[in-house]
Structures are given as C-alpha cells and as structure tokens.
Amino acid sequence: MLWLTLIGLALLCTGIGYGFSRLSASGNQSDVLVERINDCLPQTQCAQCNFPGCRPYAEAIATGQANINQCPPGGDSTIEALAEVLGVPVVALNVDYGTHKEPQVAFIDEAACIGCTLCIPPCPVDAIIGSTKLMHTVIAEDCTGCELCIEPCPVDCISLVPAKPEVSQWRYPKPARAHD
Numbered sequence: 001m002l003w004l005t006l007i008g009l010a011l012l013c014t015g016i017g018y019g020f021s022r023l024s025a026s027g028n029q030s031d032v033l034v035e036r037i038n039d040c041l042p043q044t045q046c047a048q049c050n051f052p053g054c055r056p057y058a059e060a061i062a063t064g065q066a067n068i069n070q071c072p073p074g075g076d077s078t079i080e081a082l083a084e085v086l087g088v089p090v091v092a093l094n095v096d097y098g099t100h101k102e103p104q105v106a107f108i109d110e111a112a113c114i115g116c117t118l119c120i121p122p123c124p125v126d127a128i129i130g131s132t133k134l135m136h137t138v139i140a141e142d143c144t145g146c147e148l149c150i151e152p153c154p155v156d157c158i159s160l161v162p163a164k165p166e167v168s169q170w171r172y173p174k175p176a177r178a179h180d
C-alpha cells in the first residue's frame, strides 16, 4: 500500500512540474514578444499612447489590448516595424493620440528659471538637473523630447527645440553635379 502511495505522489509531482514548465515556457514566449515590440518603440516615455511608458504599451499590444498605431513619436516607421513583428497590416497613425513630430529636446531659459523644481518629477528619464531656487538645465543627450516638463513650469521658461541628429543619422549633402 505504501509503495502505491509513493508512486501516486511521484506522478503528482511530475504532473505539477510539467505544468509549471509549460507555464514558464509560455511566459518566456510572451516576454520575448513584449521585448521585440518594445524594441520597435522610440523610448520617448511620453505616455501619448495612453500608457505610462513604452514598455506598458508594448505589453498592451502583446496582449491585444492596444493597437499598433498609438505612438505619435514613432510615427509611420514604428507602425511598419510593429506590423512586421506581429504579421499584421500596416495602418495609419491614429491622430487621436497626437501627430508625429521631428525629434526634439527641451531647452530651459536659465535666466528666467526660478528654481522651483516642478519640472524635475515629471521627467521620465531624469534629464533635468538643478536645485531649489537655483537655475535648472536639461541634459540634451538624455532628453527624449517627451514634453512632460513643459506644462508644470510656472514661468514658461522651457521650450522644445529640434534635436541635433546623431552621428549615425547624419548624411553628407548630395554633391551638386557640374551640369546641374
């Protein structure tokens, strides 16, 4: 009788182990999908997609809770990349979430800044430095141009300026030909 009980316990443990490994495998697959989707997103962390950041939006797409056309900073190129990853048709950007703009960064007019620090908490990437009652400044290399610091500033001393292209994006102008 004892050996029958032991065999039963062994079978039960094997079954539970198999169930956990199946769950873990499907969890890994969905993690991989979320990562692939997240890699297509511009990481601006602006929340215009109605999710608190790019990864939550990626998770929502992976579970079918969001469409692929809700990211204005990514625009058409992001939609195309997402469509390829998911094997779905390319669709137009849903302008209810905003319109696509060229890359931009925040700039603080340091002479006008009163050092209230209100712009620091909304910045999702800690790109603003400064202390209470001292002027603040933006670390342009870290700024994603998300615009979340604009509205909290009580003296409107933050503006957005075009981002300089990175070296990898820079192209020589096409040389003019002699007969042009």
Ligand code: SF4
Pocket (backbone or CB within 6 Å): 041, 042, 043, 044, 045, 046, 047, 048, 049, 050, 051, 052, 053, 054, 055, 057, 070, 071, 072, 073, 074
């Ligand atoms: S709108 Fe795009 S860039 Fe902004 S948080 Fe959502 S996915 Fe990220």
Ligand code: SF4
Pocket (backbone or CB within 6 Å): 105, 106, 122, 123, 124, 125, 126, 127, 128, 138, 142, 143, 144, 145, 146, 147, 148, 149, 150
């Ligand atoms: S500095 Fe402003 S625009 Fe730049 S990432 Fe931070 S909150 Fe966004």
Ligand code: SF4
Pocket (backbone or CB within 6 Å): 108, 112, 113, 114, 115, 116, 117, 118, 119, 120, 130, 135, 136, 152, 153, 154, 155, 156, 157, 158
């Ligand atoms: S919110 Fe405006 S005034 Fe206040 S610290 Fe930031 S830039 Fe300066």
